[in-house]
Each structure stands twice: as C-alpha cells, then as structure tokens.
Amino acid sequence: MDGASKRGKGRGMARGKNPDANMIPVEGARRIVLGCMRSTEVREVPAWQAAGLPLAADIETDIDLAPFANSAMDGYALHAEDLAAATADGPVVLDVVGHEAAGHVFEGEVGHGQTVRIMTGAPVPEGLDGVVKYEVVEVLEGDGNEGSRVSFTAPAKPGENIRAAGLEARAGDVVMAAGEVVTPAGAGLLANAGHAFVPVHRAPRVGIISLGTELVDAGAVPARGQIRDVNGPALMASAREAGAEPVFYGIAPDDEERICELVRRAASECDVVVTSGGASAGDYDYVTALIEREGEVLFDRVSIKPGKAVTFGLLGETPFFGLSGNPAGAFVGFELFVRPALRKMMGHTELARPVQEARATHGIKKRPGRAAYNRARVERAGADDELEVMQAPTQNSALLVDLHRGNCLVMLDEDAGRVEAGETVAVLRYDVPEGTVL
Numbered sequence: 001m002d003g004a005s006k007r008g009k010g011r012g013m014a015r016g017k018n019p020d021a022n023m024i025p026v027e028g029a030r031r032i033v034l035g036c037m038r039s040t041e042v043r044e045v046p047a048w049q050a051a052g053l054p055l056a057a058d059i060e061t062d063i064d065l066a067p068f069a070n071s072a073m074d075g076y077a078l079h080a081e082d083l084a085a086a087t088a089d090g091p092v093v094l095d096v097v098g099h100e101a102a103g104h105v106f107e108g109e110v111g112h113g114q115t116v117r118i119m120t121g122a123p124v125p126e127g128l129d130g131v132v133k134y135e136v137v138e139v140l141e142g143d144g145n146e147g148s149r150v151s152f153t154a155p156a157k158p159g160e161n162i163r164a165a166g167l168e169a170r171a172g173d174v175v176m177a178a179g180e181v182v183t184p185a186g187a188g189l190l191a192n193a194g195h196a197f198v199p200v201h202r203a204p205r206v207g208i209i210s211l212g213t214e215l216v217d218a219g220a221v222p223a224r225g226q227i228r229d230v231n232g233p234a235l236m237a238s239a240r241e242a243g244a245e246p247v248f249y250g251i252a253p254d255d256e257e258r259i260c261e262l263v264r265r266a267a268s269e270c271d272v273v274v275t276s277g278g279a280s281a282g283d284y285d286y287v288t289a290l291i292e293r294e295g296e297v298l299f300d301r302v303s304i305k306p307g308k309a310v311t312f313g314l315l316g317e318t319p320f321f322g323l324s325g326n327p328a329g330a331f332v333g334f335e336l337f338v339r340p341a342l343r344k345m346m347g348h349t350e351l352a353r354p355v356q357e358a359r360a361t362h363g364i365k366k367r368p369g370r371a372a373y374n375r376a377r378v379e380r381a382g383a384d385d386e387l388e389v390m391q392a393p394t395q396n397s398a399l400l401v402d403l404h405r406g407n408c409l410v411m412l413d414e415d416a417g418r419v420e421a422g423e424t425v426a427v428l429r430y431d432v433p434e435g436t437v438l
C-alpha cells in the first residue's frame with residue numbers, strides 16, 4: 001500500500017481530495033502543540049551554566065545578604081551621634097583605636113570619642129552606625145591608624161556609608177523563584193545565596209532529518225536534479241539557538257522504509273523529532289501517513305504561508321514535527337511551533353517572540369486566505385526614528401538570503417487583504433529573545 005492511500009485512516013480525519021480541508025489556524029495549532037509538551041527532567045548544573053535557563057525550583061538563601069553590616073567606603077567607622085556638633089569651625093576629634101580590612105574582624109569595643117579605620121567590605125564594628133570616607137577626614141596626629149587622632153568637620157547620618165546586614169535578603173528568603181530565567185548577575189546572586197549548583201530542565205534532544213531523494217550534503221557537488229540540503233544545517237542551528245541539543249540523523253531519500261527507520265530511531269533516542277520535506281501532497285510525501293501508522297497525527301495543515309504543510313503528531317510519547325521542505329516554510333514552522341515547544345520543555349513561560357508595529361515602506365500583496373508570515377527587515381528610520389518595515393522583494397519560499405539578512409516576519413491575518421505603503425503592520429521579531437521589551 002502506498003502512503004497516499006493510507007491517508008484518511010488515522011483519528012477519523014476526513015481527508016478527501018483536498019488536503020487543505022484539514023487546515024487549522026496558527027493559534028489552534030500552537031495550542032495543540034503546547035498541550036502535548038512535557039518538561040524534560042531536572043538536573044543540577046553549576047549556577048553559571050544556568051544563565052539563560054529558567055530555574056526548576058525556588059532558590060532560598062541560607063544566610064542574610066549581606067551577612068553582616070559592612071562599610072561601603074574606605075574611611076572611619078564611628079558613632080554618628082559623636083559628630084552631631086561637627087562643623088568646619090568646630091571640628092570633632094576622635095581617637096583611632098583600631099584598623100579593619102576586608103576579611104578581618106575588629107573584636108574590640110569602640111567607645112564614644114573613638115573610631116576605627118575601616119576598608120570597603122570590612123564588617124562595621126558592633127555598636128557603630130556611621131562611616132565617614134577618608135577624603136573628608138583630616139589626620140591630626142599619627143599615620144591615621146591605631147593611636148592617631150583624626151578630625152571631622154561635618155555630622156554623619158546614622159547608617160551613612162554602611163551596607164546593612166540583610167539589605168538584599170534575609171536567611172530563608174527566596175532569592176530567585178522557579179521559572180525565573182537566570183542571568184549572569186543572577187548566577188552571582190545564586191552563589192551568594194549558597195548555591196554552587198541549581199536545578200534546571202535538561203536541554204531537549206532534537207532529532208533532525210532531511211527528507212528528499214534530491215538532497216545531497218554541503219560537501220557534495222549536486223548532479224543535475226539534485227540540490228544541497230539546506231534545512232538540515234538551518235534547523236540544527238535553530239534548535240541550538242533555542243537552547244536545545246540538536247542531533248542530525250541525516251538525509252533520507254523518499255523511500256518509506258528508509259524514512260520510517262530513521263524516524264523510529266530518532267524518536268527512540270530524542271525528546272522531539274523534526275523532519276523537513278515530504279510533507280506536502282506530492283506523490284512521494286509519506287510523512288503524514290507514516291506518523292498516522294506509527295503513532296498519532298494531531299494536525300497536518302496549518303493556515304499559514306509559507307509552510308502550510310506542517311504535520312504534528314506523537315510517536316509514542318515523542319512529539320513529531322514534519323515541516324515543509326521549502327526552506328522558508330521550514331524556518332517559519334520551526335519559529336511558530338517547534339521553538340515554543342522546546343522552550344516549554346525547558347520550563348520557559350515566555351513562549352512568544354516579541355511582536356511590534358511598524359510602518360510598511362511599500363505596498364504588500366495579500367489575498368484573504370492563509371495567514372502570511374512574510375520575510376522582512378524592520379529598522380528605525382526618518383527624522384522621527386519611526387519603525388519602518390521593508391519586506392523582501394520576493395517571497396519565494398526557496399530563497400534564504402532575505403531570512404538571513406532580515407529580522408522579522410510581517411504577520412498578516414487570514415482575512416487581511418492588500419496593505420498599502422505607509423500602513424502599520426505587526427511584525428514578529430525573530431532576532432530577539434522571547435520576553436524582550438522593545
């Protein structure tokens with residue numbers, strides 16, 4: 001039995017002569033995809049390696065942050081009230097009774113009329129509540145250390161130049177909540193809270209397969225009728241950029257057995273399988289039928305242009321994405337469905353790329369029908385620094401350079417018609433991370 005005649009058997013999906021009869025809108029498709037995603041296991045990684053990842057648990061600090069009141073300046077620690085009357089004409093003179101460097105603790109008692117020379121980060125001796133910086137202190141006798149006499153010409157506010165104990169957090173406080181994405185500064189905060197290792201979700205393994213008898217790899221010179229595999233490397237890069245671990249399973253010719261073998265292997269070894277090609281309604285497009293036979297197809301057409309031929313299903317527990325073979329279609333399919341899915345598996349809650357409004361520099365052709373995701377580049381231009389979007393001159397799905405040089409997709413609804421130059425359109429920024437405020 002060939003692939004085409006098997007269509008229509010799975011899940012009672014009515015597949016008549018028109019394969020587009022099953023087409024569903026983008027949002028519905030995305031809901032189905034996200035509904036199937038389970039997070040990967042949690043493992044502990046060094047705090048610095050968690051940067052860019054959401055935490056899998058709340059993280060508490062075991063100590064106060066800062067752990068003790070410490071000086072924010074190099075200067076003299078004292079009782080602030082001792083300087084209440086200090087003026088330029090009537091300076092207050094104190095006796096230096098000790099010296100404190102960072103990492104060193106002054107154990108003695110400091111009485112009224114006394115002061116301790118202190119360095120930035122050193123603990124403020126018990127009972128003292130002010131630090132006056134060196135620059136405004138005059139040394140009257142000695143070298144400024146123990147045994148010296150120093151003079152002050154202005155009052156100090158209680159707490160001045162002191163970083164209080166527990167300023168940032170108290171022992172037992174949650175310093176970073178589950179789901180919060182660790183930043184480099186956050187890695188420092190986690191270390192400060194006593195966590196050399198923190199729990200995050202493992203990067204999902206993404207098995208990538210390129211389907212098509214015409215495909216050869218980049219190292220080969222294509223014979224007539226052959227083309228180089230573009231989607232393999234492009235999807236590997238996209239998966240890596242999404243924070244996943246891509247694994248390339250190679251190119252499979254349009255042969256049902258070969259495809260089946262590779263897809264099964266990838267599904268058993270990976271968290272997600274992504275193929276490109278063989279997904280439309282051509283004579284050799286086996287993907288949907290294969291998933292229907294081996295697992296379950298949840299949708300196989302999405303109302304988008306480019307890349308409407310998206311098959312999504314489950315092979316046992318493993319989510320499967322069969323993307324369109326056209327490079328632009330594969331890219332859009334990855335952006336709209338695979339990337340949010342991988343992010344969900346890693347515990348991210350921000351799943352959508354930023355969308356912004358921009359003025360179209362030129363008219364944009366569009367007929368009501370499928371939603372469009374047109375390749376474009378948005379920039380600030382003109383005297384008012386307004387956002388302008390220039391769409392690539394041709395939207396031929398086989399062209400890559402405009403996706404490479406572009407930074408956004410112009411999103412036009414299913415019902416949208418032609419856009420005139422100067423009108424405002426929504427653009428999806430694929431060059432900036434989810435959650436970015438633009």
Ligand code: AMP
Pocket residue numbers: 210211212214215227228229230231232276277278279280282285324325326327
């Ligand atoms: P298909 O989905 O197999 O019908 O492929 C649609 C178009 O995309 C055809 O022109 C294919 O040759 C092309 N194509 C499919 N896979 C790839 C790939 N991995 N790299 C570049 N082009 C591809």
Ligand code: MG
Pocket residue numbers: 211212213254277278279325
């Ligand atoms: Mg093909």
